[in-house]
Amino acid sequence: MKSQLTHNLSEILPDVADEIAVAFDETLDLTENEWKCVPVLETVEKVACRAGNRAFVGYPLCRDSDWIELNTQLTNSIVKEGLLLSLFPKFMMPLAARFATKTTDRVKRGAQHLAPIITERLKHMKAYGKSWNDKPDDFLQWCLDEGKETSADLLAARMFAINFAASHTSSNTFAQTLYCLAANPQYVQSLREEVQTTIGKDGWTKEALAKMRKVESFLKELQRFEGNASLGIKRRALKDITLSDGTFIPKGTYICVASHAIHRDPRIYDDPDVFDPYRYTKLQDEQGDDSRYQLVSVSPESLMFGIGKAVCPGRFFAAMMLKLMFVHVILSYDLRLGDISYPASVCMGPAIVANPSAKVMLRRRCDE
Numbered sequence: 216m217k218s219q220l221t222h223n224l225s226e227i228l229p230d231v232a233d234e235i236a237v238a239f240d241e242t243l244d245l246t247e248n249e250w251k252c253v254p255v256l257e258t259v260e261k262v263a264c265r266a267g268n269r270a271f272v273g274y275p276l277c278r279d280s281d282w283i284e285l286n287t288q289l290t291n292s293i294v295k296e297g298l299l300l301s302l303f304p305k306f307m308m309p310l311a312a313r314f315a316t317k318t319t320d321r322v323k324r325g326a327q328h329l330a331p332i333i334t335e336r337l338k339h340m341k342a343y344g345k346s347w348n349d350k351p352d353d354f355l356q357w358c359l360d361e362g363k364e365t366s367a368d369l370l371a372a373r374m375f376a377i378n379f380a381a382s383h384t385s386s387n388t389f390a391q392t393l394y395c396l397a398a399n400p401q402y403v404q405s406l407r408e409e410v411q412t413t414i415g416k417d418g419w420t421k422e423a424l425a426k427m428r429k430v431e432s433f434l435k436e437l438q439r440f441e442g443n444a445s446l447g448i449k450r451r452a453l454k455d456i457t458l459s460d461g462t463f464i465p466k467g468t469y470i471c472v473a474s475h476a477i478h479r480d481p482r483i484y485d486d487p488d489v490f491d492p493y494r495y496t497k498l499q500d501e502q503g504d505d506s507r508y509q510l511v512s513v514s515p516e517s518l519m520f521g522i523g524k525a526v527c528p529g530r531f532f533a534a535m536m537l538k539l540m541f542v543h544v545i546l547s548y549d550l551r552l553g554d555i556s557y558p559a560s561v562c563m564g565p566a567i568v569a570n571p572s573a574k575v576m577l578r579r580r581c582d583e
């Protein structure tokens with residue numbers, strides 16, 4: 216996934232952008248120029264899931280309502296099933312998993328969607344070899360090209376694994392972004408200007424997205440300010456370790472990092488409790504170091520995508536998708552909070568979840 220998805224970003228960008236536009240249009244179902252009260256998390260979950268699946272399984276499965284329902288519910292279902300399973304002693308888990316989880320049903324349901332697509336694609340591969348006109352360019356095809364897995368069950372499980380990693384994280388971040396944008400309409404004009412100028416020069420390309428410094432900074436600051444979890448980088452020590460300050464960590468210890476506290480640490484960030492959308496643009500201007508402040512860059516101070524060996528391999532795709540969704544919203548809609556105050560994220564254990572029930576007011580953009 217790491218190499219194929221990241222190396223093919225330029226090729227898949229037009230499809231993902233198309234899916235985002237159609238998915239927003241169909242999900243929002245706006246009437247000309249009228250404000251509509253929109254449930255944010257529910258809307259964003261559908262759009263992000265469709266956009267991701269355009270790159271994972273391609274069109275038309277990415278628009279199938281049952282496939283989308285399966286994948287949008289995946290995170291919730293797996294987390295609930297995992298909690299239930301954790302109540303059993305370790306030796307009983309394999310047996311309990313058969314009754315307490317719906318993994319088998321889920322894979323069966325997913326495989327029913329994938330089986331006819333796989334059969335069709337294998338037929339083409341047999342007839343035309345490695346390439347043919349309109350050959351799909353998606354994660355499913357890359358798996359088939361590798362030739363290791365062709366069974367619908369195995370590939371369904373693989374598609375669920377990537378959806379599990381991609382869907383909740385992306386939609387949670389983007390729901391937080393929409394709340395923030397609706398609460399801060401004063402930033403919309405300057406963001407629109409940057410987007411229009413860049414797209415005017417470079418078109419809808421990966422290079423254009425890379426040049427949108429305000430968009431990039433807004434999204435990175437949002438991740439710093441809100442985030443998906445208060446604790447991250449969960450690891451287990453495989454041997455005794457003594458840190459440079461003398462702290463001893465015995466083999467077998469589970470450790471994690473207080474990432475949210477680091478993102479709000481005044482020794483690292485000026486005014487850390489203030490949302491400053493252009494914080495990273497300013498840092499780039501001051502320090503002239505482009506790459507350190509990119510959305511995908513990680514460092515001990517910037518842990519939104521983790522760090523080290525297990526750093527999020529989907530972050531390049533995630534950054535592209537977040538930017539495309541953000542740009543689409545900025546160019547297409549006006550939005551405001553309505554009568555509610557800022558919908559704060561909710562803490563569930565270490566998870567930071569975008570407000571699950573808040574709505575924002577949205578209408579088609581009126582000033583064009």
Ligand code: HEM
Pocket residue numbers: 220377380381382384385388443447448449518519520521522523524525526527528529530532533
């Ligand atoms: C805003 C969106 C996303 C955020 C904030 C995010 C964040 C993270 C974090 C914090 C980790 C753990 C890293 C660590 O332990 O050091 C992770 C792992 C992972 N992410 Fe993401 N992620 C996002 C989107 C995606 C997407 C879109 C994909 C797939 C296309 C993806 C695939 C993965 C995978 C496969 C892992 C496990 C890596 C491993 O264990 O080796 N993520 N992500």
